[in-house]
Amino acid sequence: MASITLENVGKVYPGGTRAIGDVNIDIADGEFIVLVGPSGCGKSTLLRMVAGLESITDGTVRIADRVVNEIEPADRDIAMVFQNYALYPHMSVRQNLEYGLKNRGTKRDEIDRRVAEAAGILQLEPYLDRKPRALSGGQRQRVAMGRAIVREPAAFLFDEPLSNLDAKLRVAMRLEIKELQKRLRTTSLYVTHDQLEAMTLADRLVVLNMGKVEQIGTPLEVYRRPASAFVAGFIGSPAMNLIPARAVPHLPGSAHAGLLGIRPEDMDITADGPIVLRINAVEELGAQRLVHGLVGGEAFTVTAPSDADLGEVLRLSVPTQALHRFDAESGKRLD
Amino acid sequence: MKRTIFRNQLLPWLLLAPQLAITFIFFIWPAAQAVWQSFLREDAFGMKSTFVGMANYWRLLDSPEYLNSLQVTAVFAVSVTILSMGFSLLLAVAVDRMIRSAQTYTTLLVWPYAVAPAVAGILWWFIFNPTIGILPYLLDQVGYNWNHISDKGDAMLLVVIASAWKQISYNFLFFVAGLQSIPASLREAAAIDGAGPVKRFFTITLPLISPTTFFLLVVNIVYAMFDTFAVIDSTTEGGPAQATNIMVYKVYFDGFVGQNLGSSGAQSVILMLIVIALTVIQFRWVEKKVEY
Ligand SMILES: Nc1ncnc2c1ncn2[C@@H]1O[C@H](COP(=O)(O)OP(=O)(O)O)[C@@H](O)[C@H]1O
Ligand SMILES: [Mg+2]
Numbered sequence: 001m002a003s004i005t006l007e008n009v010g011k012v013y014p015g016g017t018r019a020i021g022d023v024n025i026d027i028a029d030g031e032f033i034v035l036v037g038p039s040g041c042g043k044s045t046l047l048r049m050v051a052g053l054e055s056i057t058d059g060t061v062r063i064a065d066r067v068v069n070e071i072e073p074a075d076r077d078i079a080m081v082f083q084n085y086a087l088y089p090h091m092s093v094r095q096n097l098e099y100g101l102k103n104r105g106t107k108r109d110e111i112d113r114r115v116a117e118a119a120g121i122l123q124l125e126p127y128l129d130r131k132p133r134a135l136s137g138g139q140r141q142r143v144a145m146g147r148a149i150v151r152e153p154a155a156f157l158f159d160e161p162l163s164n165l166d167a168k169l170r171v172a173m174r175l176e177i178k179e180l181q182k183r184l185r186t187t188s189l190y191v192t193h194d195q196l197e198a199m200t201l202a203d204r205l206v207v208l209n210m211g212k213v214e215q216i217g218t219p220l221e222v223y224r225r226p227a228s229a230f231v232a233g234f235i236g237s238p239a240m241n242l243i244p245a246r247a248v249p250h251l252p253g254s255a256h257a258g259l260l261g262i263r264p265e266d267m268d269i270t271a272d273g274p275i276v277l278r279i280n281a282v283e284e285l286g287a288q289r290l291v292h293g294l295v296g297g298e299a300f301t302v303t304a305p306s307d308a309d310l311g312e313v314l315r316l317s318v319p320t321q322a323l324h325r326f327d328a329e330s331g332k333r334l335d
Numbered sequence: 336m337k338r339t340i341f342r343n344q345l346l347p348w349l350l351l352a353p354q355l356a357i358t359f360i361f362f363i364w365p366a367a368q369a370v371w372q373s374f375l376r377e378d379a380f381g382m383k384s385t386f387v388g389m390a391n392y393w394r395l396l397d398s399p400e401y402l403n404s405l406q407v408t409a410v411f412a413v414s415v416t417i418l419s420m421g422f423s424l425l426l427a428v429a430v431d432r433m434i435r436s437a438q439t440y441t442t443l444l445v446w447p448y449a450v451a452p453a454v455a456g457i458l459w460w461f462i463f464n465p466t467i468g469i470l471p472y473l474l475d476q477v478g479y480n481w482n483h484i485s486d487k488g489d490a491m492l493l494v495v496i497a498s499a500w501k502q503i504s505y506n507f508l509f510f511v512a513g514l515q516s517i518p519a520s521l522r523e524a525a526a527i528d529g530a531g532p533v534k535r536f537f538t539i540t541l542p543l544i545s546p547t548t549f550f551l552l553v554v555n556i557v558y559a560m561f562d563t564f565a566v567i568d569s570t571t572e573g574g575p576a577q578a579t580n581i582m583v584y585k586v587y588f589d590g591f592v593g594q595n596l597g598s599s600g601a602q603s604v605i606l607m608l609i610v611i612a613l614t615v616i617q618f619r620w621v622e623k624k625v626e627y
């Protein structure tokens with residue numbers, strides 16, 4: 001187990017693409033950190049720099065207080081779970097699990113013990129002699145996890161490990177990964193573009209945008225006090241409404257010429273609310289409805305009771321503490 | 336699929352006729368003739384032939400010359416296959432690395448394919464020619480007297496290298512395609528799993544391209560056994576002292592030069608059987624065994 005520290009880390013790909021700006025992250029021993037951001041924001045690049053699969057062009061990466069910039073992936077004491085699982089197709093599940101241990105000269109009885117243990121935890125015993133192609137997506141995913149576990153590394157690195165699974169399995173595996181990490185207490189760095197997955201898994205979130213860190217914090221902190229308009233729009237589902245302050249002149253703080261953020265679920269429907277919304281689209285959620293309309297000419301979404309209907313006009317009020325203000329230029333939070 | 340109905344019963348046959356004629360005239364007819372001839376013996380003047388059953392075959396199996404040719408063919412085919420495949424794989428691995436690190440080089444790949452065969456033919460001739468070749472000169476400098484005209488080993492080496500060289504660009508392309516089909520993440524996973532480049536090559540890369548390798552193995556053996564006639568004919572003509580007289584060359588030599596049609600026929604039948612066997616193995620094996 002180990003801490004991981006990223007200090008002023010940057011990456012410029014050969015060819016000139018700057019994928020990562022100036023990133024600073026401190027990951028405590030045993031912590032589960034999730035890197036989240038839209039596709040192409042540099043999550044994989046950052047993870048692969050920690051793994052040693054991409055060179056580090058700026059800054060330093062430390063694992064267990066050791067600078068690893070120039071250290072081979074094999075010697076960084078990390079294990080990685082790939083998006084496509086990267087199972088060795090010509091080896092049985094058992095051989096897949098053993099490979100990393102054999103390469104390190106682990107003793108036979110120790111290998112057997114660890115493989116048996118991992119297979120037990122992940123319920124892989126019935127499949128040990130199968131080839132990966134004879135497994136379902138979920139089982140393959142488990143083998144990929146197993147390959148990481150048997151190594152008993154200082155840290156786990158995950159690159160979108162669940163994105164090839166169907167929705168139901170994804171939710172189930174999400175829980176399993178969370179429980180497994182709690183149990184093993186291995187420092188973990190997990191990459192996903194799915195904010196819900198990020199929220200449920202993370203001890204702390206790192207929200208990444210265009211190669212830069214927008215915010216680091218616990219899921220609740222990030223949800224309650226997004227540090228920028230980008231984070232506000234990215235974290236939370238349905239997404240936060242972001243409208244120019246001048247579009248809602250009756251709200252407190254609207255004198256300021258910035259952006260106002262209001263979560264769809266944070267509004268009250270009251271007879272004298274200052275915001276007027278004519279419903280022009282409805283999404284059924286079962287217990288509630290998501291209704292869409294225009295406020296001051298901007299798209300706006302509210303969660304409403306299930307009797308709210310098309311064409312109806314809602315009046316909405318916003319509790320002051322539910323109002324987020326952002327600078328129009330930088331997008332930074334203003335308070 | 337769309338099915339065309341011909342009213343006229345004759346038309347389909349007419350349309351097929353040219354292809355059928357070619358197959359018949361250039362393949363089935365000569366093959367049948369070879370089989371027929373392999374059972375005949377002509378008298379010394381070529382005036383009449385008599386049916387002798389399997390006698391031509393038994394005689395071949397008793398002939399030291401033919402047994403020598405079998406052995407020469409085996410050595411030749413194995414050497415050509417190993418040399419050309421080994422060298423192509425080496426090139427392919429190097430190129431695969433280059434492509435993975437920079438996509439822009441991909442177009443350069445067409446180069447060896449377009450140029451290699453043409454250059455190869457001329458190149459080896461210049462390299463090995465005993466009087467003006469560069470290699471004999473260099474070997475001479477280090478005290479080795481290269482002469483494939485009189486030295487058996489030199490002659491074999493020459494035809495092996497020349498034949499292998501011609502096959503390299505073909506093998507190379509298949510190997511590159513095979514290597515390219517291995518996802519980068521597999522090698523990365525293996526690297527994290529503590530396997531160095533050499534170990535990765537032998538435990539991950541090589542097993543994963545085994546279908547390609549096996550396919551090429553058969554193709555190269557077939558090539559070395561049957562398609563190297565021109566190389567032998569233009570360099571050693573089977574000599575010196577039968578040292579490079581591979582089976583396919585011997586068929587030609589005994590038949591056309593020696594005018595021993597019965598023996599030549601029997602030899603071609605044996606060659607045909609070998610091709611059929613190799614083809615069967617290829618189909619059976621590639622489909623069943625070499626997979627993961
Ligand atoms: N090998 C590479 N060479 C050049 N640019 C790359 C390479 N890999 C990724 N990039 C670029 O770096 C940026 C970040 O990519 P990536 O880390 O894969 O994003 P994410 O995983 O968040 O989707 C993208 O703009 C991508 O085009
Ligand atoms: Mg990615």
